[in-house]
Amino acid sequence: MDKPYVVGIDVGGTNTVVGIVDKRGQILISGSIKTAKHVKVEDYLDELTALIDDLISETTTKDQIKGIGAGTPNGNYFTGSIEFAPNLPWKGVIPFAQMLEDRTGIPVALTNDANAAAIGEMTYGAARGMKDFIVITLGTGVGSGIVVNGQLVYGHDGFAGELGHVIMRRKNGRLCGCGRTGCLEAYASATGVARTAREYLEIRPDAKTLLHNVPVEDITSKDVADAANAGDELAKEIFRYTGSILGEAFADFVAFSSPEAIILFGGLSKAGNLIMNPIHESMERNLLPIFRNKVKLLFSELKESDAAVLGASALGWEVK
């Protein structure tokens, strides 16, 4: 008989969240541990295994678990390893899937956070029934999970889908965390939006805007969203600028894989139509004619607080 449950693990820089998930995408129970508490990855994995065992024993039995799916920074699906993750305490290549499988006795698959989000949308969310779509995660950075012919695009080496790092400005582009300049992520991430706000305030110190109420170095994308929602014109213009660049990028993505939909996921997508309307206008204006009025722009349908665990858990259905 088919096993009815999977375990989803979201490994973040601060917390690691674990959930037991059923086939309809219901999280039966969840718990968390501090990711950075343990200097040795072995100690971390021991604590994680204890939590998994606890959660399973409170809801079911181990033989009812189909697999464990983990979404991790720099997770490589092919190798099952976390490779050189800058935000985690363990350096180098960590054979995470194998180490966790050895401890739990349950097969483990892992991938990066954005790919997990894409599998989550396909399994339980906005992309149910779709075979060609792209999830764009708008958070501290910009990530992506691409699905073609119903399969996640991992590429030759497992690292495909770095759409936050296509170059949008080839001259005088902003410095990106990757060391290059002009990347989409430098404009369209939460930090990119805050940076745009600081630039706008520097160029127009006399602008009448609610953003003057926040110390300029402390401005976050949430401050900009709050101001825009209160009708602030400058804040709305910042979202128009951000959405316009995202729309340009999306038009190029469509020329590549002609998806049925592009789905926005993550913190910045909570700005709703403040960001979606300018993306839509810009994407349509920049699309090659044959693609116009064909591509759906959607918001994630995974509940924000559960999305990462649900996305990761969906990978648990695919393990062999």
Next chain:
Amino acid sequence: MDKPYVVGIDVGGTNTVVGIVDKRGQILISGSIKTAKHVKVEDYLDELTALIDDLISETTTKDQIKGIGAGTPNGNYFTGSIEFAPNLPWKGVIPFAQMLEDRTGIPVALTNDANAAAIGEMTYGAARGMKDFIVITLGTGVGSGIVVNGQLVYGHDGFAGELGHVIMRRKNGRLCGCGRTGCLEAYASATGVARTAREYLEIRPDAKTLLHNVPVEDITSKDVADAANAGDELAKEIFRYTGSILGEAFADFVAFSSPEAIILFGGLSKAGNLIMNPIHESMERNLLPIFRNKVKLLFSELKESDAAVLGASALGWEVK
């Protein structure tokens, strides 16, 4: 028993070439008709069917033919139709595959030229054994065929892989045939190279160059290649400029699908290292660090004169 032959058809604006092909990619016999001779597509298809029947009867029998594959302008794999092809005499949507199947009694699949080239490379050429690669066709225009997980990327609507129309210059970009500005095709096609030559000669009328020997409006990419091969510095600079833009584009393509290789196909690729070296240098300089020194740049291994027919024929193995 497996049927040992396929028919490949390359529908060009001027000629339509047909070949009978075996499993090793040998063309046993070929022939051609004029594409534009017939105003009515029915008359064209009747003549094409007569040619196919002739070629088959000279080499084998119809029951030994697995399928017919056709590479056509604006060919849509999903619908089997040629849709609004600007360079063909028949307007609107032509249900080419069905009409040819009705006449020949052999199943027909079609796709666009660049996708046919990609299937050809995978079946008989430089991409044998690869599951993730991109073919870039550098001809009058710039086309692409993208393979992910061993499958051609058709996208939701069958029109994926329009990589000639990603935007490389967002400000003051060249006008492209698609009506937008700054497309890769406006720089990296044969016509783009000729245009670069004219721009360079206009800016530097006193440059010492062999290109002065050709009337400026008649310069072709072949003139530029001939001059560069003769050591002409300006001509070599034109290829460096072209290759540099292609390399920038390739770096973005790698961020999307992380291919094992990018394969150059078509007229401009005959310039060899004149174009390949600057592409390679530019791509590596523009790649996200995790992708550096990983992606092979290759030339097509399909013999130029046969490539289009071979590519199309490879689709014949896939028909159901």
